[in-house]
């Protein structure tokens with residue numbers, strides 16, 4: 736952190752250097768990005784991502800949305816608008832802050848100079864499809880607001896949540912791999928801490944949990960030593976095959 740440095744994280748382990756949370760899901764030619772944080776350019780470059788069929792947003796907070804402009808390079812490659820999906824508050828916020836991204840460009844007359852997005856409002860518990868991938872959004876309590884978690888087949892992603900209810904657990908039932916935001920070892924008002932994630936692990940009981948959205952109290956090696964092998968810290972660039 737700019738303000739507090741490495742905290743308990745060892746600077747010598749490259750897995751402790753973390754960009755803002757984001758996930759790229761690719762299955763049989765369908766490519767979905769979840770969240771476009773301020774580090775998106777670096778993430779697209781290092782993962783070699785050149786196509787995105789849709790962007791799903793968990794919520795409107797800046798660390799999950801402010802990389803919208805970096806999607807422009809994907810527009811340049813595909814020469815098409817990128818559909819974005821989020822709840823009303825998130826889409827309204829992106830529309831207000833990046834209004835130019837929703838203005839049409841006549842590609843036959845002018846060069847592609849700004850990001851082009853196409854908005855889609857989604858609601859928790861109303862499933863939808865991006866090409867062949869069915870997405871099941873569920874609601875999560877993030878203290879300030881509700882966020883969306885997403886399940887796709889045997890994978891689910893839950894970040895920026897401090898509480899989950901029965902309806903969310905119902906969607907998560909039977910999931911094999913669950914990527915979960917876990918900010919710290921201690922409880923936090925708006926994010927799950929480790930104790931909360933361990934409680935959830937007992938309820939959902941997936942084959943594997945990976946922790947993401949970790950702060951400076953979460954050293955990679957320390958976590959590996961203290962946690963069972965079916966709960967591991969994730970790291971930037973990690974690839975999970977399901």
Ligand SMILES: [Zn+2]
Pocket residue numbers: 794796877895
């Ligand atoms: Zn947030």
